[in-house]
Amino acid sequence: MRDMNRHQHPTTRQVCSHARVRYAETDQMGVVYYANYLVWFEVGRTDWLRQAGFTYRDLEASGIVLPVIEVRCEYRQPARYDDDLEIRTSGTLLSGVRVQFDYEIVRRATGVVAAAGRTVHASVDSAGRPARLPARVKDLFE
Numbered sequence: 001m002r003d004m005n006r007h008q009h010p011t012t013r014q015v016c017s018h019a020r021v022r023y024a025e026t027d028q029m030g031v032v033y034y035a036n037y038l039v040w041f042e043v044g045r046t047d048w049l050r051q052a053g054f055t056y057r058d059l060e061a062s063g064i065v066l067p068v069i070e071v072r073c074e075y076r077q078p079a080r081y082d083d084d085l086e087i088r089t090s091g092t093l094l095s096g097v098r099v100q101f102d103y104e105i106v107r108r109a110t111g112v113v114a115a116a117g118r119t120v121h122a123s124v125d126s127a128g129r130p131a132r133l134p135a136r137v138k139d140l141f142e
Contacts, residue, residue, distance in 0.1 A: 015048040017087040018108075021079055032079040037105060037115045038071065044089030045101045045119065052140045062134055066099065066121035073117035077107070084108040093141035096132045097123045 017040075025036045049055055059066065079085060088104040098120060105115040125131040 013048075013052070014088055014090045015044065015051050017044050017047040017089065019043060019085045019087060021081050021083045021085065023081055026081045030081050032083075032114075034073070034075065037073050037075070037117065040085065040087050040105055041071075041073075041089075041101070041103045041117060041119055044087040044103050045091075047087075048089045048091055048101065049140070054137060054140060059134075059137065063125055064123055064131055064134065064137070065126070066123060068119050069098075069122045070120035071117065072119075073115055075115050077112050077114050079105065079107060079114040083114075085114070091141050093133075093138060094120065096138070097130050099123070099133070099141060 019040055021032055025032055027033050046056060049059075056066075084107070086106045086108050088106060090102050092100045092102070094100050100118055100120045102118045103116065104113050106113050123131050123133045
């Protein structure tokens with residue numbers, strides 16, 4: 001497996017988003033269904049870009065999309081119905097055509113990390129071919 005860490009230039013900027021666990025997001029035991037963490041990752045990623053002054057809509061208008069090509073999620077402690085969650089998101093530029101977002105989902109009442117993970121995204125054009133990130137987007141990560 002290739003060591004992707006050797007190309008990383010971590011940012012110091014972390015964005016915090018919030019979510020409250022809805023009943024529909026839990027299973028029969030009242031525990032958050034695992035796939036919902038990936039939805040909250042998207043919330044954090046979208047907020048990270050927005051707080052940097054750039055939206056996914058802006059990116060798509062420039063002809064670039066960022067499909068997820070890798071996802072990892074480590075479930076540490078269950079989140080449950082009505083928990084108030086903080087989604088902590090940071091971004092890393094891996095190359096001119098790849099970015100990584102790192103996440104922690106934290107129960108605000110206790111500070112316990114319920115889950116941690118990352119997504120890696122390729123930069124592609126509207127035809128699905130690899131495309132360099134616009135300079136303005138690259139600058140968000142440096």
